[in-house]
Amino acid sequence: MKPQKQLLRHNPPTAYGDCLRTAIAIVLDMDAADVPHFMDGAVSGDDGAAAAEAFLNARGMTAINIVCDGSRPLQAVLDSIAGTNLREMPIFLVTGTSRNGCAHVVVACNGDIVCDPSQDDSGIIGPCEDGYYWLTFFGALQATNGKAKEARDAKTARERLEAAAMLLCGDLWRLGLDRGSFYITQEDGELHVYAKDARPEVMPACAYPVEWHVAAVDVKAVETTEVAA
Template sequence: MPAEEVPHWHEDLSGAEQSARHDAWLREREILRISIPVVADALEKALEWGAYYSRGMAYILAGRSRNDTNHVVICRGQEIIWDPAIDDSGVVGPCSDGYFWFEFLVRPLEGASGMSEWSAEDLQMLRDLAGQGLSAAQIAARLPGQRSRNAVIGKLKRGKGTFGALLGQPKNHAIGRATPKTEKPVKRKYHPVRPVMAVTPASPVELLFTSPDCTHFSKPIEVVPNLPATLPITFLQAVMTDRCLHYAGAPYDPDGPDMPVCGAERAAEPLHTRYCRRHLIAKRQVAA
């Protein structure tokens, strides 16, 4: 196309108005404009980027001219092939926003999804199909123009209900009803009850009882004097008061700070022991 046939709106329109008019003019000729900002520390680096991604195709480069204004030139490869400025001011650096702007003019592939606009018939068909409760993939398959599932979802979301809406829950065609939702069970706080076992005080007869000789160990068992029995206390209380930590609950009861322990006075020897004299000697006999 000759350059004189390309319209020029620079002098009487703002930047946004120029861009809209450019896109409309290109759309009439089935041309799509792709703009890409590029950060480069020098014009040579920017041209290298343009040459690599243009693959021999001419492209538009916007940057700062020698007159210190934003300017546009036409490039191919790493060379500027046309400068519309009468003084050939060219491009020497990035635009005022800090970017080199590259624009590629391309024609969409025939039948490419999402590239064509929605006609009034397409929108009405979209509204009817969405009202039938179909999924986005089913709607896309029935619409003309080979539209994609994402194109259908995007159009419905941007329409905000104007063209209908997806139900959001897929249909179970095997049984003809919506797939049931699985409800999560309500979490409840569980506080286990920790039983405290009461110990019956020893009788005078039990206090006088002594253990018989045992032949199952290599060395004789030391006779442990029967100390007055104590009521179990919690493990936390025993730790805070330096009492015996021997477990006094059932074998399979839960442990923790509230589990029952002996609670008797700890033995003086050895130093820093955690048990009373009776339980300390019993543990030594089992270990032997």
């Protein structure tokens, strides 16, 4: 955790407070200046949250939001979280209404607000306009089942397939196939070798299925989906 104060005080339209990015920076041991200002300009809360989520997703994390009835004292909410998370004591965000009468984000841990990024320590004195306190925890993207994880998994799968193609290319060279005599493409989780010669009797080991095609070969520059020998 890296305690710090926000860089901008909320004074629209001259300036839009950056308590959200500062609170995230505090939790992630970053400087607020190195985190995008998600709420800059007259953006909606949903758009700002989506931008923050994209930032977290790129770092393998996701925001997990829990709403708590604002009729409960905030301290009771914090005590409940602390009492059920005794081992790891997660650091999380609390969004509510500050003494300045606007939405504000602070950082909490182990039953206390441990850092208020506001420049005047305005704190949280009540729930948000919707009547709830919003608690935001940070979890591993890998432990979710949303579109961001699907996109990440797809990218990872492509990268693994590309690496396997490069390894197979090197193995085929070592078997004696001439450079320029074959190329490898990646299609639907398989590697396809297009070569002037027949498939070797003993193929190198590969983590993916390999289809061999005897064809005239005109090797071009390497592209993202083609490995040239």
